[in-house]
Structures are given as structure tokens and as C-alpha cells.
Amino acid sequence: MPKKKPVNRRGNQGLWWVVGGAVVLVGALIAINQFGGKESVIKTDTELNAVRNVWGNANAKVKLVKYSDFL
Numbered sequence: 001m002p003k004k005k006p007v008n009r010r011g012n013q014g015l016w017w018v019v020g021g022a023v024v025l026v027g028a029l030i031a032i033n034q035f036g037g038k039e040s041v042i043k044t045d046t047e048l049n050a051v052r053n054v055w056g057n058a059n060a061k062v063k064l065v066k067y068s069d070f071l
Contacts, residue, residue, distance in 0.1 A: 045052060
């Protein structure tokens with residue numbers, strides 16, 4: 001019965017360092033984004049002069065076009 005070739009674990013060591021470094025870097029960026037930087041100010045719709053569910057100017061000219069294609 002032939003012997004199995006031993007697994008080369010040292011060759012993968014560099015890959016694990018790169019993966020671990022990427023995980024630490026992503027975690028640091030998330031922490032900086034959540035806890036660092038300036039304070040965000042939340043404004044209400046009234047403060048922004050915004051009206052919900054409205055698109056465009058209420059006084060805009062509108063042209064209705066009927067279209068149907070039920071073939």
C-alpha cells in the first residue's frame with residue numbers, strides 16, 4: 001500500500017497571514033466607521049422641506065398619454 005504524501009502546512013502559512021490581516025483591517029475599518037469621525041445629525045422631513053410620496057413640482061404641467069398594448 002503506497003504511503004500518502006504529507007500535507008505541506010508551512011506553504012499555506014503566508015496565505016493565512018494575508019487572510020488574517022485582511023480580517024483585522026476590515027474589522028478596524030468597521031470600528032472606525034461606527035465609532036470615529038464626526039457626529040451625524042438626523043434631520044426630519046419638515047426641517048429638510050421634504051414631502052413624502054411626492055415627485056417633482058406640484059404646479060408642473062402634466063400631459064396624460066393613453067397607451068395600451070394588449071395583443
